[in-house]
Amino acid sequence: MDYLSTLDPPDGSALPATASSNDDDWGDIVDTDDEYDVVEDVCENITLYWRGVCYPICIGEVIEGRYRIVHKLGHGSFSTVWMAYDMIHNYDVALKVLMLRDEEDRDYQIQTRIIEPGIDRTHLLVYHRSFHLRGLCGYHRVLVFPLKGPNLREYPAKKPLVTRMSFAVQLLQALKSLHEAEIVHADLNTANIMYDLRTLKDLRIAEKYKRFGRPKKMCISVGNFKDGEVVRAAEPDVDLLGDTIVLGDFGLAGKPGIPAVGGQNPPFYCAPERVHGINPSYASDMWSYMCIFFELYTTEKLFNGWHHDRVISSTVDTLGALPLSWKGSRSDGRSCDDTWYDQDRHVSDESALQPRLARLRPDASLREIELVLCVLHRGLSYLPEDRQTATELLEDASFNEFMAICH
Known part of the structure; x- marks a missing residue:
């Protein structure tokens, strides 16, 4: 396909468009x-x-x-x-x-x-x-x-597991391409993933x-x-929706470490360091990816809540206390809940990943659940530097064994 960039208004095409003159049915x-x-x-x-x-x-x-x-x-x-x-x-x-x-x-x-x-x-x-x-x-x-086609938020992926996990691989490949081009998406969520x-x-x-x-x-x-x-x-x-997806909407994208102009991605998918004054990075994209990976696997969101406070509470219930060094660094100026940083706080039995996965995927084998947990932990470390990159995850043994089971 040829790519043509028209940087200046061309003489012929910048005129007001003409209306239809035929008698076709137009709604x-x-x-x-x-x-x-x-x-x-x-x-x-x-x-x-x-x-x-x-x-x-x-x-x-x-x-x-x-x-x-x-x-x-x-x-x-x-x-x-x-x-x-x-x-x-x-x-x-x-x-x-x-x-x-x-x-x-x-x-x-x-x-x-x-x-x-x-x-x-x-x-x-x-x-x-x-x-x-x-x-x-x-x-x-x-x-x-x-x-x-429409996006995954408007049309949640009601496809077989094999297709949903194929979406997960395709999305990871899209991230790998972006990151190799030194671009952070910074707004990775299901509204920006479109069906073919x-x-x-x-x-x-x-x-x-x-x-x-x-x-x-x-x-x-x-x-x-x-x-x-x-x-x-x-x-x-829905029968028009294909079995491949594409990632779009780069309105917040940019180089790693540069503030995203225009805000943050939705709370469901926002890496916790973004709420604590740390700029977008490849690692923050990987956190968002893991939230979508969980959603594709279980058809439910990983963290619950309509605003950052509730999502952070859900995150702490699921993964444990946030790093103590983040306390007091809330980037939006709102007050912090001290319990988020309480290092003695325990993971909620109801919210912990392993029992949730077992409830949501009752037909999955113990090995499958074990592999999914391994994959999730690759990208859900609180410290960005501890998360795997897209390239590393694509080559990860647990990730590939899990995908082989799904297929």
């Missing part, structure tokens, strides 16, 4: 207050379009003379993502349309580094083309991606809508600029 316009509320509740803030922050798009329109918009895939803090059909190469793609921001997009910068020669991108989701669209208040960068999709080749629009759901949309007008639509995201059938 359903909502026409009741209840339907309006449903669409608004799950979509980006409509005022972002009126302020020129978001670029307005309609289902069915053609962007840059080649990308026919088919559906909405989702939105995030800094972009909207659309399913489109590339009419030149005749395949489906995803268009990530960035919102206007004061600074250059960090995700784009990291991806530009990843697509340099010599980096294994097999399990990394990176753009293969970039262009600009002229919006109401400036130019919006658009990144063209291969079309991928089974082929949609030769499907007509109506057939795609049967598999992804019909677009539910509200029309909006952005002054004298152009019309757009706020669209509820597609919900693909």
Whole structure:
């Protein structure tokens, strides 16, 4: 695949996109207050379009003379993502349309580094083309991606164990590639891991809508600029989800030891040193990986709680007291619970790893549980320097014996 980076707004492609002029079926316009509320509740803030922050798009329109918009895939803090059909190469793609921001997009910068020669991108989701669209208040960068499925958070992996553990290996290979490129992901969680999709080749629009759901949309007008639509995201059938995954979303990524701009990864997956003033590292990625590994193996989260305090308490219940040297170094300014650092505190019988694994995987052999415990301890050491690297874990005897049992 050719990778084309367009750093400056190209003359031809930066014009406002043209609307569709054909009579194809492009979804359903909502026409009741209840339907309006449903669409608004799950979509980006409509005022972002009126302020020129978001670029307005309609289902069915053609962007840059080649990308026919088919559906909405989702939105995030800094972009909207659309399913489109590339009419030149005749395949489906995803268009990530960035919102206007004061600074250059960090995700784009990291991806530009990843697509340099010599980096294994097999399990990394990176753009293969970039262009600009002229919006109401400036130019919006658009990144063209291969079309991928939903993420593991939205569609938890209800696959057989052999497939889930294959995901664990693929994710570890993705981390190995990133770390060899001297990049820390810093936001490793299930929302950033996407399924591959089974082929949609030769499907007509109506057939795609049967598999992804019909677009539910509200029309909006952005002054004298152009019309757009706020669209509820597609919900693909589970039988479209493939048996391979990719890691994406590099918005917090950077070099090891450098503060992550924009925050921390979700509490469930956040390494405990990150809450104690220590910057992201390859080792903090490995802690996050182990949380996902446990989740893929058991289908339950390793640590419980919706905020850092509760997750830290759950961590201490599971693994024991935090290092005493961390006491008083809480990076968010919140007070610490002294019991977290009490070196006489014992692991909770209910939360300890071995009995939990036995409860959650009652059909597993004693040897299998023993191997899983070995793997988890490779990456759940409190001291970052004591954790294995991605490369080391891929070569680890216990890890490979466990994977052989699963397969």
